[in-house]
Amino acid sequence: MCGIVGYIGTQHNPKEVLLEGLKKLEYRGYDSAGIAWIENNRTHIVKCKGKISELEKHVATINIQGTIALGHTRWATHGKPSTINAHPHQVGDVTVVHNGIVENFSALKTELEAKGYQFKSETDTEVIACLIKNELETASSFENAVLCAVKQMNGSYAIAVMSERKPGTLVAVKKASPLVLGLGKKECFLASDIPALLKFTNQVVYLEDYELASITENRVSYYDKNGTAISKQVHKITWTAQMAEKGGFEHFMLKEIFEQPQAIIHTLSGKLSPNQDAVELPIHNDFFKNTTNIYLVACGTAWHASLVGKYLIEKIARRRVEVDLASEFRYRHPILSKNDVVIVTSQSGETADSLAALQLAKEKGAKTLAICNVKESSIARLADEVLYTEAGPEIGVASTKAFTTQLLIFNLLALYLENTPQKEKILNLTRLPFFMEQVLHQAEEIKKIATKHYKKIAALYMGRDILYPIALEGALKLKEISYIHAHGYPAGEMKHGPIALVDSNLPVIALIPDDDFFDKMMSNIEEVRAREGIVIAFSQRPIPMAHHNIILPLTPWHLNPFLFALPMQLLAYYMARCKGTDIDQPKNLAKSVTVE
Numbered sequence: 001m002c003g004i005v006g007y008i009g010t011q012h013n014p015k016e017v018l019l020e021g022l023k024k025l026e027y028r029g030y031d032s033a034g035i036a037w038i039e040n041n042r043t044h045i046v047k048c049k050g051k052i053s054e055l056e057k058h059v060a061t062i063n064i065q066g067t068i069a070l071g072h073t074r075w076a077t078h079g080k081p082s083t084i085n086a087h088p089h090q091v092g093d094v095t096v097v098h099n100g101i102v103e104n105f106s107a108l109k110t111e112l113e114a115k116g117y118q119f120k121s122e123t124d125t126e127v128i129a130c131l132i133k134n135e136l137e138t139a140s141s142f143e144n145a146v147l148c149a150v151k152q153m154n155g156s157y158a159i160a161v162m163s164e165r166k167p168g169t170l171v172a173v174k175k176a177s178p179l180v181l182g183l184g185k186k187e188c189f190l191a192s193d194i195p196a197l198l199k200f201t202n203q204v205v206y207l208e209d210y211e212l213a214s215i216t217e218n219r220v221s222y223y224d225k226n227g228t229a230i231s232k233q234v235h236k237i238t239w240t241a242q243m244a245e246k247g248g249f250e251h252f253m254l255k256e257i258f259e260q261p262q263a264i265i266h267t268l269s270g271k272l273s274p275n276q277d278a279v280e281l282p283i284h285n286d287f288f289k290n291t292t293n294i295y296l297v298a299c300g301t302a303w304h305a306s307l308v309g310k311y312l313i314e315k316i317a318r319r320r321v322e323v324d325l326a327s328e329f330r331y332r333h334p335i336l337s338k339n340d341v342v343i344v345t346s347q348s349g350e351t352a353d354s355l356a357a358l359q360l361a362k363e364k365g366a367k368t369l370a371i372c373n374v375k376e377s378s379i380a381r382l383a384d385e386v387l388y389t390e391a392g393p394e395i396g397v398a399s400t401k402a403f404t405t406q407l408l409i410f411n412l413l414a415l416y417l418e419n420t421p422q423k424e425k426i427l428n429l430t431r432l433p434f435f436m437e438q439v440l441h442q443a444e445e446i447k448k449i450a451t452k453h454y455k456k457i458a459a460l461y462m463g464r465d466i467l468y469p470i471a472l473e474g475a476l477k478l479k480e481i482s483y484i485h486a487h488g489y490p491a492g493e494m495k496h497g498p499i500a501l502v503d504s505n506l507p508v509i510a511l512i513p514d515d516d517f518f519d520k521m522m523s524n525i526e527e528v529r530a531r532e533g534i535v536i537a538f539s540q541r542p543i544p545m546a547h548h549n550i551i552l553p554l555t556p557w558h559l560n561p562f563l564f565a566l567p568m569q570l571l572a573y574y575m576a577r578c579k580g581t582d583i584d585q586p587k588n589l590a591k592s593v594t595v596e
């Protein structure tokens, strides 16, 4: 969703900082972009529909002389993608960029119109600019005007504001949308996410909800929602700028698929006892004491990881687990008590529904644990305890390495909860990167299958038991990046409806581990073949009746989700590549879904 970049200072060229930063935020998904700066006390704005490369053309001959500038990529919520709706929005001397949704914007707009203000765009953001401009007429300071304005707004926002009245100050404030400051020498940066800042600084400050930062070239002052000065901790980022680069791969997604063995090694590191016979997690010893129910709550791919988590925790630790989509959980009045544990899983740590579900769980007195990839993200900070996946920055919109590292955390949690010696399962986990490498070596074979079938209009994925969520994940990956309609099903459900779809044009992707369900899966494949469906089998022993068969290493059952997930990612990737879609930034999708 929308990306914000801000710069104040003389050490760098503002245009370069903004364009560089906005490119690093492209992964969030957007449909228009713009920049604004103040030069000789006058605001200049250049914005357009389309990609940043389009914006670059518009600003190619402009040499920005100012020292204060804002940039933005917009993911349309109120009003279609267009130049007029693109940010920044200026009302009088006030210019604003915004990420989030102002839910009461229509009522606010009517009030402002009654005061004589006129609007050019259809956006809620122009209303924010107008509110601030209106408050500035009477407020004691620029900062107070912004605080008064945001107090009137419902919904979510990360806002950066500049005014010709105070051309040496950038004001930033947030609620439920991320905003991070980067500190340099005689300069300061502002962004929706770390990769936009990494080239310039690794010293960052995370703004909390309702906090306001007043930023000048030499100093940042922080205030709470009442305008009282507060102090903030500076964090050092250990990711390097290179970690957020493609490193020779054609797409971030492909790079991230191949990074998975390393991501597993990093996530496992520090979570085992010295002689590797017990799992040691950085959470309070009593955290799971007296726990009645465990709820796993998440969205999208993280929800699929949570479904796998249920199988792992119930089978290994014999604890009852419920899994919920965050967007359902937050509204279904869940019955929670202080003896329940709610585990919210999120790569970004900013997903609006997951964050709201976590807030609800806390309000109801449940204990909360976050599984997050982004350090100090909103979900990570709000939860009582946090377990980080160490996947590194995930830029491709389709989640890959975050997913498999989430699977690892659920494996570790299940073993942690089991409470008996687990040397063998732990040994299996330490060997996992080696097995994953073996699967990745089959990329070329998977590419050949994609080359044959990328023109198909639909696909069906089926799996059983712990691989049923992997069938869901495979179908989601294919939909997201290749736009081929795909559906994941528990194989046992085929007869109850989806089998009606099977004909000679339908690829059926079957996940067939060499386990107790092997014969049942074979029967399901027979049924598909009998209806002339195209069987693409991923299995651990040869399946002669399949049209295509990729054989995966034979591993203990709790490793199977990892090994079957990798070819699902590769198949989706190569299908999309053959179709020529925008793999890293698929249409209509955003990496960090910060609105409901």
Ligand code: F6R
Binding pocket: 299, 300, 301, 302, 303, 345, 346, 347, 348, 349, 350, 351, 354, 397, 398, 399, 400, 476, 477, 480, 591, 592, 593
């Ligand atoms: C799928 C995908 C999305 C996310 C979902 C949750 O490839 O990326 O389905 O998994 O939007 O995002 P996080 O994990 O950031 O909460």
